[in-house]
Amino acid sequence: MLFHTEFSPEPLPYRIGLNSRIVTIGSCFADVMGHRLTDHKLNVLNNPFGTIFNPVSIVKLLTMALQNGTPDENHYVERNDVWFHYDFHSSLWANSRDELRSILTNRLAAAAEAIRNADFLLLTLGSAVVYRHIETGKVVANCHKMPGSLFEKYLYQIDHLQDELNRLLKTLHKVNPRLKVLLTVSPVRHTRDTLPLNSVSKSTLRVITHELTVWNDWVTYFPAYELMMDDLRDYRFYEADLIHPNAQAQDYIFEKFAESAFDTELRQFVDEWAQIRKSLAHRPLYGDSSSAHQQFLTKLLTQLEALSKRIDVTSELAMVRGRLEKCIMDNA
Structure with a gap:
C-alpha cells in the first residue's frame, strides 16, 4: 500500500564532488541547501547577498559583482538609525552609510x-512578484519595512524575466566557462501575494527554468x-506557519539532492x-574522564586525522584534542 507519491529525481548530468567549489544565491531555500552542503564539509559561499527572492534582483547583484560594479547610491535607506540597501537583504546592515557601503562592496567582491x-x-528563484521603488523606478530586493506607498507591487512579465536570466547566463559563462548552474524553484509559498498569485508566480519561474535548461547544456534543474x-x-x-518546509522535509529533499547530484x-x-558528526556530538554516560571515553576520543582523533588529508577538519581536530587532553589530565 502506498501512502505518498514518492519521487526520485533523475541523476544530474554534472555531479558535485568532494572538492567541488559551490556558490548558492537566492531565496531562503538557497540558504537551507547551502548550510547543509557546508555541514557536509563542502566548499560553499552561501548566499553572500542575503535572502533574495526575485530573479531581477539576483541578476542585478550578480552582474554588478562580476562587472566590478558598486552598490546603487540611490538605494541606501536609513530606518531607526540603522542603514540598509534596497538591493540587499536586511541581514546586511550598518550604523552608517559608509560602513554599509564597505560591507556591501566586500560582499560583491567575495561573490565575484x-x-x-x-x-x-x-x-534558487523564489518569486516572480517584484516591488518597484517608485522614486527611482527600479525593482528592489527588500523593502526593509519602509511604507508601502513607496513601492509598486506587480508580477514581472515572463519574457522580460527570461531575457534577464539569459543575459546573466551569458555573463556567467563568459567569466567562468567551466561553471555549471543548478536551478531550483523555492518550495516556500508566498501567501502574502495570495495563493492564486503565488501559483502564477511559481508557474512563471518553473517555465523559465525549464527553458533555460533546454537551451543551455551546462544548466540543469533540481526539482525541489x-x-x-x-x-x-x-x-x-511544514513548520507551524504551514508555509516553510520543516527540518524533516529539508532533510528529505537534501537526501534526494545528494542521490541526484x-x-x-x-x-x-x-x-x-x-x-x-554523531561521534563529535556524543557525550559520555559516565563522565568525561572515564578510560572508555578516552579510548573513544583517541579513535575519533585518528579518524579525523585521516580525513584531514581530504577535507578541512581543523576546528574538529582542535575540539577533540582539547577534550582528549582534559580526559588524560583528569585520569593522571
Whole structure:
C-alpha cells in the first residue's frame, strides 16, 4: 500500500564532488541547501547577498559583482538609525552609510571571486512578484519595512524575466566557462501575494527554468519544488506557519539532492561524515574522564586525522584534542 507519491529525481548530468567549489544565491531555500552542503564539509559561499527572492534582483547583484560594479547610491535607506540597501537583504546592515557601503562592496567582491573559481552555482528563484521603488523606478530586493506607498507591487512579465536570466547566463559563462548552474524553484509559498498569485508566480519561474535548461547544456534543474508539492504532500512536513518546509522535509529533499547530484565518492563520504558528526556530538554516560571515553576520543582523533588529508577538519581536530587532553589530565 502506498501512502505518498514518492519521487526520485533523475541523476544530474554534472555531479558535485568532494572538492567541488559551490556558490548558492537566492531565496531562503538557497540558504537551507547551502548550510547543509557546508555541514557536509563542502566548499560553499552561501548566499553572500542575503535572502533574495526575485530573479531581477539576483541578476542585478550578480552582474554588478562580476562587472566590478558598486552598490546603487540611490538605494541606501536609513530606518531607526540603522542603514540598509534596497538591493540587499536586511541581514546586511550598518550604523552608517559608509560602513554599509564597505560591507556591501566586500560582499560583491567575495561573490565575484567565488563565482570565477566555482564549479557550481546553485541558483534558487523564489518569486516572480517584484516591488518597484517608485522614486527611482527600479525593482528592489527588500523593502526593509519602509511604507508601502513607496513601492509598486506587480508580477514581472515572463519574457522580460527570461531575457534577464539569459543575459546573466551569458555573463556567467563568459567569466567562468567551466561553471555549471543548478536551478531550483523555492518550495516556500508566498501567501502574502495570495495563493492564486503565488501559483502564477511559481508557474512563471518553473517555465523559465525549464527553458533555460533546454537551451543551455551546462544548466540543469533540481526539482525541489516538485518534491515538496507532490512527494511531501502533507502538512506534517511544514513548520507551524504551514508555509516553510520543516527540518524533516529539508532533510528529505537534501537526501534526494545528494542521490541526484553527488558523485560516488561524495556520497560515500557523506555517509562516513554522518557517523563522525554523531561521534563529535556524543557525550559520555559516565563522565568525561572515564578510560572508555578516552579510548573513544583517541579513535575519533585518528579518524579525523585521516580525513584531514581530504577535507578541512581543523576546528574538529582542535575540539577533540582539547577534550582528549582534559580526559588524560583528569585520569593522571
